[in-house]
Each structure stands twice: as structure tokens, then as C-alpha cells.
Amino acid sequence: MAEEAVQEAFSKLCLNWERVSQYEDQVAWVRRVAVNQVRDHHRAVRRRAALWAKMEKEPRESALPETADGRLWRAVRQLPVKQRTALALYYVADLSVADVAEGMGISRGSALKHLDRARSRLRTLLEASHE
Secondary structure, eight states, X not given: OHHHHHHHHHHHHXXXXXXXXXXXXXXXXXXXXXXXXXXXXXXXXXHHHHHHHHHHSSOOOOXXXXXXXXXXXXXXXXXXXXXXHHHIIIIISOOOHHHHHHHHTSOHHHHHHHHHHHHHHHHHHHHHHHO
16 A cells, blocks of 8 residues: 555646645655645545444345355354454455454454354355255
């Protein structure tokens, strides 16, 4: 994320050079833009995590057809909230493990633990429903 933020800051510097070149400290301007990029990214991750957590707090029954997808989502709804949230952020929102951890407010190791336990539990639930 840091490399992307710096790249974006320099892109904005190029686009705004006429104005920024008149500033006393152009380096400070680039630094501020990069910091803001990182903050914006982290806010977006936290918003997505909060949304997923809110959506998955109370699993709702739906009329999913009895297909592999229907069985999968029923099994996902049986997982604990943190496991569901980690799975949703990782697979549905396509976030990295680091972003999942940040969005959930946990360590990277804890995010990996929740993902591993969720996958293991899903495997068990899906094998049981397939028999």
C-alpha cells in the first residue's frame, strides 16, 4: 500500500506541478498526499469490514436453491461472525490478508487463523451436507 500511495502522490505532483512548484516545501506536499492516500485506503477497508460485519451479524434464512452455491452460503451462515467476516472480506471483497486484518481490527496472524478455521469448518459442513 505504501508504494502505491507514493506513486499516487507523485502522479498528483506531476498533474499539479504549476501550483505545487510555487510552494515553499514541495516534499511536504508530496508526503501529505501520500499519507492521505494511505488514510483513505484504511478508511475504505474499515468501512467494508464494518459493512460485512453488520450484514453477517444475524444470519437470515433465504430461499436459496439446493445447489452447490446454496449449500455453500448456508454453510457460511453457520460460521461464527469473525470467520464469516474474514471469508467475506478475503473472497468476496477481494482484500489481502493484511487488509482483512486491518479492516477487522486484528493482527495478520489472527486474520489467517480465522480464515483457516473458516475453511476447515466449511469443508466439514459441506462434506456432511453432501452425504
